[in-house]
Amino acid sequence: MAEAFVILTSEIQAKSPAISFINSNKGKPLLVADDYTFKLNKAATTTKYWICTIKDCAAKVHTDSNNGLMKTVGNHSHLPGKEKLEVREAREKMTYLKKNFLTVKIST
């Protein structure tokens, strides 16, 4: 699984990463990175901590207070696209935030 994540990350870097922010139908903020969806877990002064919406998945994303991607942490325990329909619907109105950097910490 770690190996697959590395390949995926390389693809993201090659394409220049895009993350977007949507609101769930319950009004909660969601972060979408590739086809993975994260929910806001905690917001500190300078950093927002997002966790994967899939239960028991260890993957996390940190963004700064301006929703700029800082880093991703951990590996997904599942394939992307579980919520593809919801994501696709959201993409109609989403804003891409492109960043020139992406640092990834892979825990094995």
Ligand SMILES: [Zn+2]
């Ligand atoms: Zn996940």
